[in-house]
Amino acid sequence: MSTSIDVTEAAHGQVPRHVAIIMDGNNRWAKRRFMPGVAGHKAGVDAVRAVVETSVARGVEVLTLFAFSSENWRRPADEVSALMQLFVMALEREVRKLHRNNIRLRVMGDVSGFSARLQELIREAEALTAGNSAMTLVIAANYGGQWDIVQAARRLADDVSKGLIQPADIDEQVFHRYTWLSDLPAPDLMIRTGGEQRISNFMLWQTAYSEFYFSDAYWPDFKQQEYEKALSVFAARTRRFGRTDDQLEEEKQGV
Numbered sequence: 001m002s003t004s005i006d007v008t009e010a011a012h013g014q015v016p017r018h019v020a021i022i023m024d025g026n027n028r029w030a031k032r033r034f035m036p037g038v039a040g041h042k043a044g045v046d047a048v049r050a051v052v053e054t055s056v057a058r059g060v061e062v063l064t065l066f067a068f069s070s071e072n073w074r075r076p077a078d079e080v081s082a083l084m085q086l087f088v089m090a091l092e093r094e095v096r097k098l099h100r101n102n103i104r105l106r107v108m109g110d111v112s113g114f115s116a117r118l119q120e121l122i123r124e125a126e127a128l129t130a131g132n133s134a135m136t137l138v139i140a141a142n143y144g145g146q147w148d149i150v151q152a153a154r155r156l157a158d159d160v161s162k163g164l165i166q167p168a169d170i171d172e173q174v175f176h177r178y179t180w181l182s183d184l185p186a187p188d189l190m191i192r193t194g195g196e197q198r199i200s201n202f203m204l205w206q207t208a209y210s211e212f213y214f215s216d217a218y219w220p221d222f223k224q225q226e227y228e229k230a231l232s233v234f235a236a237r238t239r240r241f242g243r244t245d246d247q248l249e250e251e252k253q254g255v
Contacts, residue, residue, distance in 0.1 A: 016188035016234055018062040019055060020210070022202055023047070025194025025218030038082040043220035045090065050223040055135060056101065058231060062136045062184050066202050070110070070144035084118065087141065091121040095128060102134035108180045109143030110151075136184065143180075145204030152178035152205075179205050186210070189234045193219045193226075211237055 023044060030040030048065065055063045068083060075083075098105055107122045114122075156178045159165045165174065176182050187203060190210040197214045199207065213230045215222060 014235065015058050015060060015231065016211075017060065017185045018064070018187045019060050019189045019191065020064040020066070020187040020203055020207070021051065022066045022190075022192040022200060023219040023222075024192055024196055026220060028194065029218035029220045037079055038086070040218075040220060041083060041086055045086075047219050047222045051227050052098075052103070052135075052137060054224050054227050056103070060135060062138065062181075062187075064108070064138040064140060064181070064187065064203070066140045066143070066200075068109075068141045068143075069201060070142055070147055071201065073113075073142075084115065088118055088121060091118075091125055095121075095125040098125075098137065099129050099132065102132045103129065104132040104136045105129045106136060106138045106181075108138050108140045110147065111142065113142045138181065138184075140202070144201045145199075146201055148180050148203070149205055176205070181206060188239075189213060189230065191215065191227075191230050193217055193222045209239070211239065 026040030026044045027037040028040070029043065030037050033039075051065075052063060067087070072083070073080060095105060105125050107126065111119050111122055152175060156165065156170065156175060160167055160170075186206050186208070187210045189212075190199065190203070190207050191213045192199070193215045195214070195216045199212075211234055213233055215226060215230065217226045
């Protein structure tokens with residue numbers, strides 16, 4: 001784990017090191033076509049492939065996809081079951097492709113809530129791809145931002161009770177070490193598809209300084225062209241991290 005919060009100060013015009021995406025709109029995409037909701041999720045797999053391929057080509061280091069939130073268990077049982085089957089199928093069919101392309105896979109969330117078979121596939125996929133370096137693909141499954149903060153607080157409190165950490169030593173950097181993905185750069189760009197403009201309990205701690213981009217495209221339609229639009233918008237933004245434009249200009253000039 002890192003020893004400090006890695007806030008990526010991507011310069012104006014650069015590609016984000018870490019892109020996080022809320023893949024929304026699968027059900028509405030299917031409904032418009034008079035198809036069952038699961039058909040939208042299946043169609044969304046093609047968008048995942050397109051975004052992964054584009055990310056690698058553009059030099060993105062980390063791509064995090066919100067696949068299943070801790071709140072998604074509230075959905076109809078048949079849809080949840082279909083999503084779990086789709087997750088199993090994706091791991092069985094896609095992991096070796098990721099491995100051949102030197103992509104590391106990590107799953108972020110409380111995997112104990114999944115079936116034994118799914119947990120086994122996750123462990124095998126992470127072990128197989130652990131040494132890959134072209135890009136890290138993070139799948140957030142049974143994940144919630146509030147859960148992430150709570151589990152971090154719980155583990156930190158446990159270390160305090162053991163005398164490993166003094167309460168007076170706890171700051172943002174120390175707390176960060178207990179959150180998920182603390183060894184990776186924080187998301188530079190957060191994208192949500194489907195037209196909604198909220199982050200739905202996703203990576204609440206990690207996106208403190210992220211740029212946000214909301215797309216009206218439903219996830220199955222969010223292919224290379226739509227993704228490139230988001231990357232172009234990010235490249236045109238100036239990231240200040242609390243500083244002024246004059247300070248940024250002085251830095252560029254080496255003042």
